[in-house]
Amino acid sequence: MKVAKFGGSSLANATQIKKVGEIIKSDPERKFIVVSAPGKRHQTDTKMTDLLIQMGNSYLNGLQYETNLKLIMDRFTEIIEELNLSNELLIEFETMIKTVLNAEQSNADKLDAIKAIGEDSSAKIVSAYLQSMEIDAHYINPLDAGIIVSDEPGNAQILPGSLAKIYTLHEKDGVLVIPGFFGYTEQGKLTTFSRGGSDITGSIIAAGVKAELYENFTDVNSVYSVNPNIVNDPKEITILTYKEMRELSYAGFSVFHDEALIPVIKEKIPICIKNTNNPDAKGTFIVSEREVKEDECVSGIASDTGFCSLYVSKYLMNREIGFGRKLLGILEAEGISFEHAPSGIDDMSVIIRERNISPSKEAIVINRIKEELHPDMVSLHRGIAIIMVVGEGLVNTIGVAHKAIAALTEARVNIEMINQGSSEVSMMFGIQSTDMDRAIKSIYNAYFVKK
Incomplete structure (x- = not known):
C-alpha cells in the first residue's frame, strides 16, 4: 500500500x-x-x-x-x-x-x-x-x-x-x-x-x-x-x-x-x-x-543564498559564562531565528537568513550587543551563500575536507566560515554569494569527476 x-x-x-x-x-x-x-x-x-x-x-x-x-x-x-x-x-x-x-x-x-x-x-x-x-x-x-x-x-x-x-x-x-x-x-x-x-x-x-x-x-x-x-x-x-x-x-x-x-x-x-x-x-x-563505499562518501552538494553572518569578537569570550546564551537571547528577544552558530575561543559567528533580519532590526541587535555584551567587535555581513557537502561517509573518510578546501582554493574563492563536526553527514562553507556558482563547479569536479 x-x-x-x-x-x-x-x-x-x-x-x-x-x-x-x-x-x-x-x-x-x-x-x-x-x-x-x-x-x-x-x-x-x-x-x-x-x-x-x-x-x-x-x-x-x-x-x-x-x-x-x-x-x-x-x-x-x-x-x-x-x-x-x-x-x-x-x-x-x-x-x-x-x-x-x-x-x-x-x-x-x-x-x-x-x-x-x-x-x-x-x-x-x-x-x-x-x-x-x-x-x-x-x-x-x-x-x-x-x-x-x-x-x-x-x-x-x-x-x-x-x-x-x-x-x-x-x-x-x-x-x-x-x-x-x-x-x-x-x-x-x-x-x-x-x-x-x-x-x-x-x-x-x-x-x-x-x-x-x-x-x-x-x-x-x-x-x-x-x-x-x-x-x-x-x-x-x-x-x-x-x-x-x-x-x-x-x-x-x-x-x-x-x-x-x-x-x-x-x-x-x-x-x-x-x-x-x-x-x-x-x-x-x-x-x-x-551501504557506503569509501570512494563515494559524498552524495551531493547543495547551495543556497540569502544568508548573513553576525560576527562578535571579545577577548577571553570562552571564559565568560553565559556569553553565547546572552547573544542568542538577544536574537530570541527580537524575534530572529538563527541557522548556525560556529564559535572560537574569542569569537562567534551566527548565521541568519537575511529575510529574518531587516536593516532596522540589524541596528537594534547590534546596539543591544554593544550595550549588553561589551564586545571588542561586532559586525553583520550580508550576501553570504551556504554550500553543504553531504554524505554518510564523511565522518569516517580521511581527506574529504581537504578536497573541498583545495577545490575552493583552486577556484579562488575566499571561505568566510567553515562548520564541520556538528553534523556527521555534512560540511558547511560560507562564501560570498557572487562566488557560489564557481565554487560549486570546482567542488563538484573534485568529488565526482574522475581525473
Missing part, C-alpha cells in the same frame, strides 16, 4: 493531470493520493498559489483584486474543460473563493484560507477526473482525514494524536484524494504548513496509514548530486539516507521539503522521488540506512 504525492508541475494543466490519472490507475497499491496546487505550465507562468496570494493581499489591502480572481478562474476553467468535467466544479470554486474573502476572521487566518484553495480545488479536480476514468475515487478534506495541527498560520505543526486518526482512513474504500499544504486546528480553523508544505502532508499521511512506500512525484527522474542549473549533466543519486536528504533539502535542494522527512523518519517508511513525465524511471530512494 502506497501513498503518492503529486507536486505542482504534475498538476499544472489537463495534460499533466491525465498522466497522473494513468499513474494512479496503473498500480492499485496507490490508495492514498496527496496533491499540490497547479504549478507553472511553462517557465514564465505563475503558480496558482502565487495568484491566490496576490489576490488575497490585494483584497486585504483594499485594492483591486478582480483581475487576479479572473486569472484564477480562467486557469481552473481551462483544466476542467479539457478534462471534460462538470462546470459545477467551477461554480463551487468561485463560491468558495468569495466565501473566504468575505469571512470574518483575522488577516493571517484569511490569507491561510485563501492560499489553501489551490490544493483543495486540485484535489477535487483529480478526484472527479479519476471517477471519470471509472476509478472509485473520493475527495477527503484534511479535517476528515485527521490532519490536526497547531494554530500557527503559515507554519503549522502536526499535533500528537493525529496519526492515530489518520490511520482510520484504512476503513474507507477506494482511492482517497487529499489536498496537501494545510490542516485544521483543534478548534476547527484552517491553517497552512510552510510554503511547499504538500510534501509535509504526504509524509504525514504516509506515516499515519503506515504505508509501505511514500512516492513523491515531481518533474525530474531523480535527485541529482548538484543543482543541474549550475553543473551540466550532473550525476544522478539512486539512494540517500533520511539524514542526507534532510541536509540537502535544507541547503537548497528544492525537490523535497526538508521538514517533510520528520514523520516518515519516525515510522521508517522509505520514500521514492519519481517523475510524472517518466514514471518508469527508477527514481531516488530515501531510506534510513544505506
Whole structure:
C-alpha cells in the first residue's frame, strides 16, 4: 500500500493531470493520493498559489483584486474543460473563493484560507477526473482525514494524536484524494504548513496509514548530486539516507521539503522521488540506512543564498559564562531565528537568513550587543551563500575536507566560515554569494569527476 504525492508541475494543466490519472490507475497499491496546487505550465507562468496570494493581499489591502480572481478562474476553467468535467466544479470554486474573502476572521487566518484553495480545488479536480476514468475515487478534506495541527498560520505543526486518526482512513474504500499544504486546528480553523508544505502532508499521511512506500512525484527522474542549473549533466543519486536528504533539502535542494522527512523518519517508511513525465524511471530512494563505499562518501552538494553572518569578537569570550546564551537571547528577544552558530575561543559567528533580519532590526541587535555584551567587535555581513557537502561517509573518510578546501582554493574563492563536526553527514562553507556558482563547479569536479 502506497501513498503518492503529486507536486505542482504534475498538476499544472489537463495534460499533466491525465498522466497522473494513468499513474494512479496503473498500480492499485496507490490508495492514498496527496496533491499540490497547479504549478507553472511553462517557465514564465505563475503558480496558482502565487495568484491566490496576490489576490488575497490585494483584497486585504483594499485594492483591486478582480483581475487576479479572473486569472484564477480562467486557469481552473481551462483544466476542467479539457478534462471534460462538470462546470459545477467551477461554480463551487468561485463560491468558495468569495466565501473566504468575505469571512470574518483575522488577516493571517484569511490569507491561510485563501492560499489553501489551490490544493483543495486540485484535489477535487483529480478526484472527479479519476471517477471519470471509472476509478472509485473520493475527495477527503484534511479535517476528515485527521490532519490536526497547531494554530500557527503559515507554519503549522502536526499535533500528537493525529496519526492515530489518520490511520482510520484504512476503513474507507477506494482511492482517497487529499489536498496537501494545510490542516485544521483543534478548534476547527484552517491553517497552512510552510510554503511547499504538500510534501509535509504526504509524509504525514504516509506515516499515519503506515504505508509501505511514500512516492513523491515531481518533474525530474531523480535527485541529482548538484543543482543541474549550475553543473551540466550532473550525476544522478539512486539512494540517500533520511539524514542526507534532510541536509540537502535544507541547503537548497528544492525537490523535497526538508521538514517533510520528520514523520516518515519516525515510522521508517522509505520514500521514492519519481517523475510524472517518466514514471518508469527508477527514481531516488530515501531510506534510513544505506551501504557506503569509501570512494563515494559524498552524495551531493547543495547551495543556497540569502544568508548573513553576525560576527562578535571579545577577548577571553570562552571564559565568560553565559556569553553565547546572552547573544542568542538577544536574537530570541527580537524575534530572529538563527541557522548556525560556529564559535572560537574569542569569537562567534551566527548565521541568519537575511529575510529574518531587516536593516532596522540589524541596528537594534547590534546596539543591544554593544550595550549588553561589551564586545571588542561586532559586525553583520550580508550576501553570504551556504554550500553543504553531504554524505554518510564523511565522518569516517580521511581527506574529504581537504578536497573541498583545495577545490575552493583552486577556484579562488575566499571561505568566510567553515562548520564541520556538528553534523556527521555534512560540511558547511560560507562564501560570498557572487562566488557560489564557481565554487560549486570546482567542488563538484573534485568529488565526482574522475581525473
